[in-house]
Amino acid sequence: MRDVVLALAMPAVMCASGIYAAADAWWRRRRPSPPPYSHAGLRLAGQRAVAVAEAVVADEYALLTAAGRPADLAGRPAD
Numbered sequence: 001m002r003d004v005v006l007a008l009a010m011p012a013v014m015c016a017s018g019i020y021a022a023a024d025a026w027w028r029r030r031r032p033s034p035p036p037y038s039h040a041g042l043r044l045a046g047q048r049a050v051a052v053a054e055a056v057v058a059d060e061y062a063l064l065t066a067a068g069r070p071a072d073l074a075g076r077p078a079d
Helices: 002-030 039-066
Strands: none
Touching: none
């Protein structure tokens, strides 16, 4: 009995992997992946990161000055 199960297991695995490969190919044809990053895309992402960082620093500095405690960039009270 074990021989029959073992003999039928390989065709079952091959059939299942074929069905999976066909379904995966169909899925990828319907929903293509985005193009790889280009130099322009990386440059724009870097500019967005810098803009976000500048906004965070400006907001935090505004909070410090609004509290009546102006500080330098290291967080020490200004003299």
